Amino acid sequence: MLNITSFIELMGAFVLFFAILQTASHRVDFSIKVYSIQSLFLSITIFVMGIYSNNAELYLSSFLTFAIKVIAIPYFLNKVTKRISIREKIVPYINMTNSVLITGAITIFAFFITKGDFASHEFIARRVFPTALAVILIGVFIMIARKKAIIQIIGFLTLDNGIILAATSITKGLPLVVDIGVFFDVFIGAIMAGVLIYRIRTSFDSLDTSKMSNLKE
Amino acid sequence: MAILVLTFLIFAILYRFINIKLTFFIQPVITLLILLYALFLTGIVLKHRIIFGFYHLLFLDSLNAVLIIIIASLSFLVAIYSIGYFKNELKSGLPENKVKEYYFWMNFFIFAMLLLSISNNLGILWVAIEGTTLATTFLISFYRNKEAVEAGWKYIIICSVGIAFAFFGIVLLYFVSSSFLGESLNALNWTDIMKVAPHLNKHILDIAFIFVLVGFGTKVGFAPFHFWLPDAHSEAPTPVSALMSGVLLNCALYAIIRIYAILNLDGQAYFANELLMFFGLFTVFIASIFIIKQNDYKRLLAYSSMEHMGIIAFAFSISTPLAIFAAILGMINHAFTKSLMFFSTGSVLSNYHTKKISDIRGLFKILPFTAVFMIIGVLAITGNPPFSIFISEFLTLLASFKANHAPEGILLLSFLVVIFIGFIRHFVGMAAGEPVLEKKKESIYMILPMFLILIVILTFGIYIPEDFKILVNNIVAIVKGAHGSKLQ
Numbered sequence: 001m002l003n004i005t006s007f008i009e010l011m012g013a014f015v016l017f018f019a020i021l022q023t024a025s026h027r028v029d030f031s032i033k034v035y036s037i038q039s040l041f042l043s044i045t046i047f048v049m050g051i052y053s054n055n056a057e058l059y060l061s062s063f064l065t066f067a068i069k070v071i072a073i074p075y076f077l078n079k080v081t082k083r084i085s086i087r088e089k090i091v092p093y094i095n096m097t098n099s100v101l102i103t104g105a106i107t108i109f110a111f112f113i114t115k116g117d118f119a120s121h122e123f124i125a126r127r128v129f130p131t132a133l134a135v136i137l138i139g140v141f142i143m144i145a146r147k148k149a150i151i152q153i154i155g156f157l158t159l160d161n162g163i164i165l166a167a168t169s170i171t172k173g174l175p176l177v178v179d180i181g182v183f184f185d186v187f188i189g190a191i192m193a194g195v196l197i198y199r200i201r202t203s204f205d206s207l208d209t210s211k212m213s214n215l216k217e
Numbered sequence: 218m219a220i221l222v223l224t225f226l227i228f229a230i231l232y233r234f235i236n237i238k239l240t241f242f243i244q245p246v247i248t249l250l251i252l253l254y255a256l257f258l259t260g261i262v263l264k265h266r267i268i269f270g271f272y273h274l275l276f277l278d279s280l281n282a283v284l285i286i287i288i289a290s291l292s293f294l295v296a297i298y299s300i301g302y303f304k305n306e307l308k309s310g311l312p313e314n315k316v317k318e319y320y321f322w323m324n325f326f327i328f329a330m331l332l333l334s335i336s337n338n339l340g341i342l343w344v345a346i347e348g349t350t351l352a353t354t355f356l357i358s359f360y361r362n363k364e365a366v367e368a369g370w371k372y373i374i375i376c377s378v379g380i381a382f383a384f385f386g387i388v389l390l391y392f393v394s395s396s397f398l399g400e401s402l403n404a405l406n407w408t409d410i411m412k413v414a415p416h417l418n419k420h421i422l423d424i425a426f427i428f429v430l431v432g433f434g435t436k437v438g439f440a441p442f443h444f445w446l447p448d449a450h451s452e453a454p455t456p457v458s459a460l461m462s463g464v465l466l467n468c469a470l471y472a473i474i475r476i477y478a479i480l481n482l483d484g485q486a487y488f489a490n491e492l493l494m495f496f497g498l499f500t501v502f503i504a505s506i507f508i509i510k511q512n513d514y515k516r517l518l519a520y521s522s523m524e525h526m527g528i529i530a531f532a533f534s535i536s537t538p539l540a541i542f543a544a545i546l547g548m549i550n551h552a553f554t555k556s557l558m559f560f561s562t563g564s565v566l567s568n569y570h571t572k573k574i575s576d577i578r579g580l581f582k583i584l585p586f587t588a589v590f591m592i593i594g595v596l597a598i599t600g601n602p603p604f605s606i607f608i609s610e611f612l613t614l615l616a617s618f619k620a621n622h623a624p625e626g627i628l629l630l631s632f633l634v635v636i637f638i639g640f641i642r643h644f645v646g647m648a649a650g651e652p653v654l655e656k657k658k659e660s661i662y663m664i665l666p667m668f669l670i671l672i673v674i675l676t677f678g679i680y681i682p683e684d685f686k687i688l689v690n691n692i693v694a695i696v697k698g699a700h701g702s703k704l705q
Contacts, residue, residue, distance in 0.1 A: 167388045175402040178340030185347040212367040215448045
């Protein structure tokens with residue numbers, strides 16, 4: 001029978017898997033879908049963590065993740081993409097094959113650097129922390145390696161998922177007040193970035209951020 | 218204390234329903250009242266050292282008392298200046314709705330800054346800093362042209378990522394503190410963390426500090442994370458630039474200093490000191506290069522803000538009482554002087570409609586008062602006596618020599634000389650020469666705040682009040698983390 005810590009680790013691994021899948025995505029709507037599923041697994045991880053540590057705050061946090069990250073943000077991003085009708089493919093600085101290879105290297109790196117200090121502490125699920133770190137770094141990588149503005153938002157959201165996963169793995173979740181504040185900020189941030197994307201589209205006639213070069217020294 | 222924070226949130230919403238002319242005049246009155254209230258609270262802090270509010274989630278000690286005074290007084294000056302600025306803009310065809318939008322985000326911005334400065338809980342502090350990012354994004358892309366949208370996009374992306382890293386740092390901090398304080402809201406309260414600070418795992422604290430420094434450092438504008446800063450400060454409407462430069466950067470630096478205090482038990486934060494010193498000097502270096510070759514006066518001022526943040530960080534890194542005194546003085550002086558610069562150049566911008574230094578000539582003849590204030594500002598910001606920045610920069614250098622950091626001090630001094638030359642070259646060119654436009658009328662609302670600032674920076678250049686010295690002595694104790702156990 002599957003014991004509960006390895007189940008948490010499995011769910012964490014799924015979050016990482018969808019982060020890697022994100023770098024292989026060719027289309028914007030697919031990327032949004034991947035983000036949504038990744039958030040679903042994050043939400044499950046937090047929920048199971050709540051069962052394990054018998055902490056009611058985590059149930060609420062899991063519910064908020066579900067409501068905001070699985071439903072609200074993807075819905076909103078889909079609306080933005082429809083409104084500005086993006087049909088072009090995602091243009092990468094680094095192509096898909098190399099991206100996936102690099103994310104592999106990132107994952108190994110994340111496991112390598114967390115070997116020392118953190119292993120000596122009592123964790124609920126020890127291997128979730130390096131997984132979370134890998135997700136964070138992959139998020140950064142997506143933001144650097146993709147040109148399109150909307151994918152950069154998804155990169156940021158992936159990064160954010162990684163940080164929440166890290167927070168739930170090394171502590172039993174942050175205090176609820178802080179958690180709600182963070183969710184609120186991310187949600188508003190995603191909406192504002194969406195509005196800005198709309199303005200970028202109208203003033204630049206494209207979503208390619210490499211075309212933004214009016215403000216160079 | 219909750220009043221302090223909530224006022225601006227309420228008015229942000231209220232202004233939506235009020236006539237624009239009324240808004241113009243309510244805002245200065247409200248900010249003046251808040252300023253007086255902040256001074257009153259500081260008076261209490263002088264007596265009791267620390268006061269709490271709202272279930273220990275809000276607190277006020279000497280360090281953030283200085284910060285709220287800066288926030289409140291600059292909000293007041295900006296409120297007066299906005300009247301003149303937006304009357305001009307309305308005349309040249311800006312729709313009234315946009316001005317309402319401005320007041321909404323502006324008040325939300327001030328609300329977030331006040332919340333972050335008096336919040337005791339590091340988690341809430343983080344939420345408030347991210348709040349300032351959100352509030353200013355639309356203010357930066359206010360004019361909705363290509364450059365403004367680009368600046369807004371860069372700002373929200375770079376700062377959000379930076380702040381996400383800071384959040385990771387705070388999670389690590391929570392991880393170490395919660396093993397002593399239990400998994401509750403208290404484990405993120407700064408005052409509670411200070412009580413257990415000596416027992417915390419030093420190694421993880423160092424890692425947490427790196428993340429916080431890089432994260433909030435992005436908002437302070439430390440090189441090499443500064444790319445958003447010149448864009449944002451030059452594209453935003455002038456009142457916003459003044460508030461961002463003068464106050465927001467200070468607020469972000471304040472957040473770093475709070476975390477730094479946790480590590481710094483009687484000056485034991487060697488690693489953190491080295492990091493701060495490196496970022497400080499490197500930032501001044503980068504700023505000096507870009508100031509010399511700049512041809513856009515608002516960007517030039519943005520780089521100058523980076524320079525001053527670098528100097529203040531450098532002063533904090535020396536960590537002797539004299540250096541901390543210089544740093545606090547530097548925060549105040551920079552806030553006021555930089556606003557003076559932005560106000561005067563803002564008037565130039567609204568008359569000339571260009572940001573190019575080479576297109577502007579003969580300001581003395583076209584806008585005489587503004588030109589005089591601008592030149593005074595230039596002398597003040599580059600650290601000439603009798604203005605107050607001279608004192609803080611001089612003390613910073615003195616402290617660095619006394620603390621065996623002479624090579625770094627000399628390096629800093631040489632950067633400052635370069636910056637001085639750059640400033641004089643650019644601005645004297647703008648003020649002198651034959652005018653290309655005819656003489657313009659100067660709005661009293663735009664001149665008045667500049668005059669008030671002039672009084673402040675001259676006073677602080679010559680005389681430092683006794684109360685302020687007591688305040689700074691308390692701050693030294695806070696930053697050095699020496700009296701953690703005595704905090705009650």
